[in-house]
Amino acid sequence: MHQFGELDRLDLRAIWPDEASHFTPWLADHISELGSALGMELELLQREAPVGGFSLDLLARDLGRDRLVVIENQLESTDHDHLGKLLTYAAGHNAGAVVWVAKELREEHRQAIDWLNQRTDADTDFFGVVVEVLRIDQSAPAYNFRPVAFPNQWRKRDGGGTATSPRAQAYRAFFQDLIDRLREEHRFTGARVGQPQNWYSFASAFSGISYSVSFAMGSRVRAEVYIDVGEAEQNKAIFDGLSQEQERLEAEFGESLEWEPLEEKRACRVALYRPGNIDDQPAVLDDIKRWAIERLLKFKGVFGPALERLVKGA
Numbered sequence: 001m002h003q004f005g006e007l008d009r010l011d012l013r014a015i016w017p018d019e020a021s022h023f024t025p026w027l028a029d030h031i032s033e034l035g036s037a038l039g040m041e042l043e044l045l046q047r048e049a050p051v052g053g054f055s056l057d058l059l060a061r062d063l064g065r066d067r068l069v070v071i072e073n074q075l076e077s078t079d080h081d082h083l084g085k086l087l088t089y090a091a092g093h094n095a096g097a098v099v100w101v102a103k104e105l106r107e108e109h110r111q112a113i114d115w116l117n118q119r120t121d122a123d124t125d126f127f128g129v130v131v132e133v134l135r136i137d138q139s140a141p142a143y144n145f146r147p148v149a150f151p152n153q154w155r156k157r158d159g160g161g162t163a164t165s166p167r168a169q170a171y172r173a174f175f176q177d178l179i180d181r182l183r184e185e186h187r188f189t190g191a192r193v194g195q196p197q198n199w200y201s202f203a204s205a206f207s208g209i210s211y212s213v214s215f216a217m218g219s220r221v222r223a224e225v226y227i228d229v230g231e232a233e234q235n236k237a238i239f240d241g242l243s244q245e246q247e248r249l250e251a252e253f254g255e256s257l258e259w260e261p262l263e264e265k266r267a268c269r270v271a272l273y274r275p276g277n278i279d280d281q282p283a284v285l286d287d288i289k290r291w292a293i294e295r296l297l298k299f300k301g302v303f304g305p306a307l308e309r310l311v312k313g314a
Contacts, residue, residue, distance in 0.1 A: 005136040012075050012103050015133050015141065019075045024057050027073055027101065030143075031060055032203060034071070036190025037145035038099065038127055042069060043203050043210070051092035054085060059093060063201040063210055064179075064191050067096025067123070077104040078128070083112060090124075097125045105130055105148050113149035125151045168196030170278050171215070175200045178213065178289050186297060198278070201226065202296065204304070206311045209238070211299050213292045221276035221288050223295035225303050228267035229311075236261065239268035241310040242303070252302045270303070 016023035027034065028047050035042030041063040049059035058071040070089040072082055078100065090098045100113070105128040116126045128149030135141045176194030182202070183189050189202050199214035208229030216222040225242075227235050242249065243259055250257055258271045272295055276288045 005139075008135045010133040010135060010141055012131070012133060016075060019073065023075055024073060027071070028058055031058070032190060033143075034099070034101070034129070034145050035060075035062075035203075037129065037147060038150075039190070039192030040064060040069070040097070041189055041191040041201070041203050043207055045207065049089075049093070051089050054088060056085075056089040056093070062097055063203055064193070065096065065195055065197075066201070068093050069097040069099060070095045071099045071101065073100075073131075074102040076102070078102045078106050078109040083109060096123055097127065099127045099129060101129045101131055101145070103131065110149045117149075117151045127151075165196075167278065171198050172196040174278060174285060174289070175213075178292060181289065181293060182296065186293070188293075188296065188300070204300070204307065206307055209307060209311070211296050213296065215276065215278055216273065219275060219277045220273045221292065222271050222273050223292055223299065224269045224271035225299050225307075226267060226269050232266045235266060235268050238307070238310045239270075242270060242306060245306055249302055249306065253298050 012023075016026060024047065028044055031042050031044045042060045043063055044058065044060050045068075046059040047057070049056040056070055057073050060069040060071060061067070062069050070086065070093055072086050072089065074082055082100065082102075086098055086100055089095070098116075100109075105113075110128055113126045113128045120126070126149070127147055130146045130148050132144050132146060133141045134144055172194045174194070175197075179189055179191045179194060179200065183191065191200075191202070194200070199212060201210040201212040204210055204225070206229075208227070210226050212222075212224050212226050214222050214224075227238050229235055229238070239259075239261060246257075246259065255272060258273065260269045260271060262268055274288070274291055276284070278285075280288070
């Protein structure tokens with residue numbers, strides 16, 4: 001017979017006494033875990049983001065769909081005041097996803113989120129998430145994000161949404177399998193839903209810098225480190241810093257890389273290419289996935305430490 005412990009739910013205020021001073025900064029530091037609970041790759045953009053005379057708790061980006069995400073949190077049960085603020089913030093930032101994190105989601109507010117998901121277009125998602133702190137007997141407390149209101153198509157393997165072309169569906173199937181492998185076999189991402197697009201980006205732990213895979217022009221597949229922290233000068237400084245370590249980085253990577261300052265754009269990239277097209281045979285596409293996974297893991301392992309030094313020094 002198994003011996004089970006007693007599960008306790010702790011008072012959130014015992015962990016985070018103040019919402020603004022304690023919980024919001026903690027949530028900002030754990031944005032990736034919240035993203036994992038929602039099946040998204042979230043990157044924090046700003047705390048206390050202004051919207052007119054109001055301030056949004058957290059503004060993030062869903063890297064997989066390149067859309068803004070507004071996040072409002074409460075250490076109490078949901079209320080009408082925060083529902084109104086959420087809609088105001090969503091409109092102010094033209095957000096593609098709205099996330100309400102609270103101690104408890106009242107039934108009338110869950111119904112409101114369900115109604116919004118049913119009435120808005122397929123490019124806008126609303127989520128209600130309960131945060132809880134659990135402990136078994138006298139163990140260390142553990143937090144848990146529990147989504148309780150979400151779009152109907154949430155977590156579906158085909159991604160849901162509106163009808164798409166056969167080519168878009170092929171992209172969706174390719175990236176669905178890619179992110180599933182990265183998540184389940186390598187814990188590289190918390191993303192869960194592929195999209196009908198020819199690219200997918202993953203967080204690097206540094207805001208404005210991502211690891212990406214895309215089907216590029218000219219029947220090529222690209223794996224890359226993409227740098228766009230918001231300012232062209234900062235992007236160039238980070239890129240130049242990496243370039244100074246090119247010989248060492250390529251030696252560790254094990255392959256020669258393409259160093260692309262992208263003069264016509266604000267961003268910069270370091271990339272690797274191989275032949276490939278979404279119309280290739282299944283066996284070839286599977287080989288492309290293996291190639292992409294290996295390169296993403298190497299970009300993170302090799303470039304991650306260098307980026308940490310450069311970003312902190314920028």
